[in-house]
Amino acid sequence: MRQKRAKTYKRVMALYIQTFNFRQPFQILVSHDLLLEGAKSDLNMHKQFLTVVQGECKPMITQCCMEALYKLGKDVQRTTDLAKTFERRKCNHREALEPDECLKDVIGSTNKHRYVLASSSSALRVALQVIPGLPIIHFNPRGVLVLSPPSTATIRAKNKLEEERRVEGSKEMEGVVDGENVVGAPTVAAGSSAATAGSRKKAKGVNPLSVKKKKKAPPVTSASAQKGRDGEGKKRRRDENDDQEEGAIEAPAEGGLGVDEEGGQETVSVDRDSLKKKKRKRSKKSAVKDAIAALEAEAKEEADARAGLQAGSSGSDEE
Numbered sequence: 001m002r003q004k005r006a007k008t009y010k011r012v013m014a015l016y017i018q019t020f021n022f023r024q025p026f027q028i029l030v031s032h033d034l035l036l037e038g039a040k041s042d043l044n045m046h047k048q049f050l051t052v053v054q055g056e057c058k059p060m061i062t063q064c065c066m067e068a069l070y071k072l073g074k075d076v077q078r079t080t081d082l083a084k085t086f087e088r089r090k091c092n093h094r095e096a097l098e099p100d101e102c103l104k105d106v107i108g109s110t111n112k113h114r115y116v117l118a119s120s121s122s123a124l125r126v127a128l129q130v131i132p133g134l135p136i137i138h139f140n141p142r143g144v145l146v147l148s149p150p151s152t153a154t155i156r157a158k159n160k161l162e163e164e165r166r167v168e169g170s171k172e173m174e175g176v177v178d179g180e181n182v183v184g185a186p187t188v189a190a191g192s193s194a195a196t197a198g199s200r201k202k203a204k205g206v207n208p209l210s211v212k213k214k215k216k217a218p219p220v221t222s223a224s225a226q227k228g229r230d231g232e233g234k235k236r237r238r239d240e241n242d243d244q245e246e247g248a249i250e251a252p253a254e255g256g257l258g259v260d261e262e263g264g265q266e267t268v269s270v271d272r273d274s275l276k277k278k279k280r281k282r283s284k285k286s287a288v289k290d291a292i293a294a295l296e297a298e299a300k301e302e303a304d305a306r307a308g309l310q311a312g313s314s315g316s317d318e319e
């Protein structure tokens, strides 16, 4: 269970690394309220952060959050001392703002400094969900520090970037195929659709299956007297076929349809290889999707637990 969660976090953090250029050590902007909550259970916060972001991290605290801790006085001295060990994020708010307002301002509308937000304020977390590429850490009702599932804004930005990269890739391919300068390849208005149409056409052109079938119709002869002459003819035809089959292997075969008595075996195995590669690619992608789904399921459970607590019933006490 623990192991599984670590894997999930790693995959979700990989999303932020690949799409939003996050780098280790991850800068964790820690709100004072999250530290106070952690102090209740006497948790080693640094270790907790390490576990959730699955990598090196640098906890930071803003001047205003620090101010909020000072205001609470000696009662929270240990938390204040811990916060003092974090890197101080100079927010330059001359008069200390409410911590939530300060954090909103520091993160800005695009999270350009690539912070990971660690906060216990659900109002703040909800308000900042509109910012793409902002990982959020919080305590769930069982007191476990967790990574929130990526927000809709984050997923949208990720999908958009992937699409852009795909179109860029197919444009380059076009440049290569047409023998044009790749860099100066003409920008096609509907790049993606044009590219797919082109590749489909090409596949049609080299479709080896129709060609093969026509040419391969060895005359069935029962007369043994004709065997010699026929055999020769057969052989010549076979050579021709071999050439075509070689072409077929090099060409991007569309599926595993080409099962024939001769040579067909080879074609199929090549198809299987490419299918395997495709599958591997797909499973890598779906791994991230699965990880996100896992976090979302957890978040739903959490919401249900909260609802349960509000209704007065005691939540489940696993783990």
Ligand SMILES: [Zn+2]
Residues within 6 Å of the ligand: 062, 063, 064, 065, 091, 092, 093, 096, 097, 102, 103
């Ligand atoms: Zn501030």
